[in-house]
Amino acid sequence: QSVLTQPPSVSGAPGQRVTISCTGSSSNIGAGYDVHWYQQLPGTAPKLLIYGNSNRPSGVPDRFSGSKSGTSASLAITGLQAEDEADYYCQSYDSSLSGFWVFGGGTKLTVL
């Protein structure tokens, strides 16, 4: 059971827009900690996609965007492409006793 909650799967056709939600609580996202997103292509290591809620590292296309509000965050992908098919994970920091870095359970994006 992950501390952050994500939908197990989302899907969309090429060119469409999809969003992935990430819900936390008052000890992590709601406590003011930022949300970060990682993309994990099949058989590879996770890669930082969004940091600090909405910032893109160099090289990440602007089709990817992030936002945060209250105890939740969202990742949006516009102009969906076949190569976007991957697992996406949100991550934050938790101030509870069993805290530190916490992840969502991951969302599998399927490009139809």
Place this chain on the structure above:
Amino acid sequence: EVQLVESGGGLIQPGGSLRLSCAASGFTVSSNYMSWVRQAPGKGLEWVSVIYSGGSTYYADSVKGRFTISRDNSKNTLYLQMNSLRAEDTAVYYCARGGRITGTSDFFDYWGQGTLVTVSS
């Protein structure tokens, strides 16, 4: 260019020990906080341990007392000593470099390719 290369994984019997290594290049391990993150087969990501630049270390409850994180500054290498291994420790273990933009924004900006640890008899 920042690179992280893990090694040391393999098949180990329950109760056994294993030491993972993560050789870093392109930056200094002791200047950043460094973590181990694991991923059980078909499952999500789980933070395991961190070592800060000052040397402080912390662990997830699931490995506390069994795993030890350390680094060798002269070799620019991160380690994870894993003792009393259990079947539930089976996972790909990634080392990751810590990034921070404010005191409430800690993330991992570079990851290694991972090394598989299988605990089975």
